[in-house]
Amino acid sequence: MTVDLFDEPSDTREEILAATYRALRRHGYAELTIQRIGDEFEKSQSLIYHHYEDKDDLVLACLEFMLERFQTEFVDAEIEAPRAALETTIDLLLVTDPDPDRLAFHRTLVDLRAQVSHDPTFAEHFARSDRLFQDRLAAILAAGVDRGTFQALDPDRVATLLFTTITGAFYRDATSDDRAWVDDLREELDEYLEMRVYA
Amino acid sequence: MTVDLFDEPSDTREEILAATYRALRRHGYAELTIQRIGDEFEKSQSLIYHHYEDKDDLVLACLEFMLERFQTEFVDAEIEAPRAALETTIDLLLVTDPDPDRLAFHRTLVDLRAQVSHDPTFAEHFARSDRLFQDRLAAILAAGVDRGTFQALDPDRVATLLFTTITGAFYRDATSDDRAWVDDLREELDEYLEMRVYA
Numbered sequence: 001m002t003v004d005l006f007d008e009p010s011d012t013r014e015e016i017l018a019a020t021y022r023a024l025r026r027h028g029y030a031e032l033t034i035q036r037i038g039d040e041f042e043k044s045q046s047l048i049y050h051h052y053e054d055k056d057d058l059v060l061a062c063l064e065f066m067l068e069r070f071q072t073e074f075v076d077a078e079i080e081a082p083r084a085a086l087e088t089t090i091d092l093l094l095v096t097d098p099d100p101d102r103l104a105f106h107r108t109l110v111d112l113r114a115q116v117s118h119d120p121t122f123a124e125h126f127a128r129s130d131r132l133f134q135d136r137l138a139a140i141l142a143a144g145v146d147r148g149t150f151q152a153l154d155p156d157r158v159a160t161l162l163f164t165t166i167t168g169a170f171y172r173d174a175t176s177d178d179r180a181w182v183d184d185l186r187e188e189l190d191e192y193l194e195m196r197v198y199a
Numbered sequence: 200m201t202v203d204l205f206d207e208p209s210d211t212r213e214e215i216l217a218a219t220y221r222a223l224r225r226h227g228y229a230e231l232t233i234q235r236i237g238d239e240f241e242k243s244q245s246l247i248y249h250h251y252e253d254k255d256d257l258v259l260a261c262l263e264f265m266l267e268r269f270q271t272e273f274v275d276a277e278i279e280a281p282r283a284a285l286e287t288t289i290d291l292l293l294v295t296d297p298d299p300d301r302l303a304f305h306r307t308l309v310d311l312r313a314q315v316s317h318d319p320t321f322a323e324h325f326a327r328s329d330r331l332f333q334d335r336l337a338a339i340l341a342a343g344v345d346r347g348t349f350q351a352l353d354p355d356r357v358a359t360l361l362f363t364t365i366t367g368a369f370y371r372d373a374t375s376d377d378r379a380w381v382d383d384l385r386e387e388l389d390e391y392l393e394m395r396v397y398a
Contacts, residue, residue, distance in 0.1 A: 028316055030229035107316045113374035114313040117227055117306045120376065127377035134380065160383040161391065165360065168367025175312035177319065178326035181333065184359040192360070195394050 005069050016041060016048055020062040025104055029059070029111050056119055059112065067129050075136045082144030083198065089137060090189070093166045095173040096182060106174040134163040141197070151199050158197060165189065204268050215240060215247055219261040224303050228258070228310050255318055258311065266328050274335045281343030282397065288336060289388070292365045294372040295381060305373040333362040340396070349396050357396060364388065 006018035019040035027036055032055055038045035052058045074092070079085045098106065116123040138159035144150030169185055172178075205217035218240035226235055231254055237244035251257045273291070278284045297305065315322040337358035343349030368384055371377075 104316075107313070110309070111313040111316065113370070114306070114310040116374050117303075117310065123374060123376035127375035130371060130375055130380075131377060154383075154387075157383045157387040157390075160380045161364065161387040164367040164371060164380070164384050165364045166367070167371055168363040168365070168369075170367075171312070171370040172329060172363060172366055175315045175322065176326035176329055177322035178330060181329075181359045181363070184353075184356045185363050188353075188356040188360040191356075192391060192395070196391070 005066055012043065012047060013051060014065070015043065016051060016058070017062045017065045019048075020058045021108075024059065024062070024108050024112075028108075029115055032059070034058070056121065060121055060125060063112065063125050063129075067125075067132065071132060075132055079140055079143045082140050082147060082149050085140045086137070086144065086193075086197070089140060090162070090166065093133065093163075093170075094186070094189070095169050096186065097179075098173065103174065106170060110171060110174045130163065130167070134159050137162050144197070149199055150197050153197065161192075162189075204265055211242065211246060212250060213264070214242065215250060215257070216261045216264050218247075219257045220307075223258065223261070223307050223311075227307075228314055231258070233257070255320065259320055259324060262311065262324050262328075266324075266331065270331060274331055278339055278342045281339055281346060281348050284339045285336070285343065285392075285396070288339060289361070289365065292332065292362075292369075293385070293388070294368050295385065296378075297372065302373065305369060309370060309373045329362065329366070333358050336361050343396070348398055350398050352396065360391075361388075 006014070006021050009015040009018045016037075020037050022040040023032055023037045026040075034045070034048060034055060037055075037058060038048060041048065048058070052061065074089075095106070112122060113126050116126075138155040141150060141153065141155035141158055145153060145155065165185075169182070172181070205213070205220050208214040208217045215236075219236050221239040222231055222236045225239075233244070233247060233254060236254075236257060237247060240247065247257070251260065273288075294305070311321060312325055315325075337354040340349060340352065340354035340357055344352060344354065364384075368381070371380070
């Protein structure tokens, strides 16, 4: 995932969401306030209140915006060569050596997923987000099975293992200071793909 | 993992840590205060200050206590039958259908891992915790290879994939309201063990 989704906001709404993202990165969810979002926003703070009710409304709109962007740029793309598509998707999602910006983005996402205890709307959002990426993997696997590039397999089952493993890597990477496991994971995931997926 | 680690505190220190855990569960990390820990503690609040410097000191001691308990009860056990030990460990760690208490415990752990942005000590703790469980899986795999119950494999690599997948399941389960993927994951993980691990 990229962190430059907010680089070129095209209207006031996107400027507000970009400001929300920057404020989240800087302060974390617990310390986030509309005032702090306003500090990251170049126009009048009253515009924020005009568009959004409260902090959670803004944060969820920000997450929703990112998910729509990912969907357009990445999930809706045509699957031309299934093996290349699978490898590209895994490379995109599987953390290997994130730069500080991307790591901060990942930590922000873990911080937001942790909000589920006080606001179930976050659990709904992340269920939808997980589903989107996992279904993309399943669609690529199904395309490979159809074309005989992949073995006969249950695309949903294999996609579930792949996406859950990638999610585990994301979470470990964002919240532990150990990276010694990363190469082993990549190698073993390749071994699994060779045994289970590639024809 | 179980949540009854704090059921029978044996001294004042354990009573303080049990109170910390209950307060964390109730309020989340962001809203946790020494006052709120004191509210869960039956003795004088001054005892807390006598033992611990601040909130993070208490939370990290609480995590450390849980990890030591897990280590004694589970990680240090003799490996008698590697396949049974592997299955028991996966059953213990892999979330399937947590009761509300256990789910609350998992959400508390995600909340604490999310604190890494403001306190790197959390990243150290969770790196150590991950390492403990992953190394236990590797030791079981190595024992199975030695005894010919398992295929020739690199125990660290396979343990890394298993533990990362289990961690991903834990994180998804705690932070999304979708559980439709759980059965697929379990079935595909069994498929992987059949192909890759069992002789």
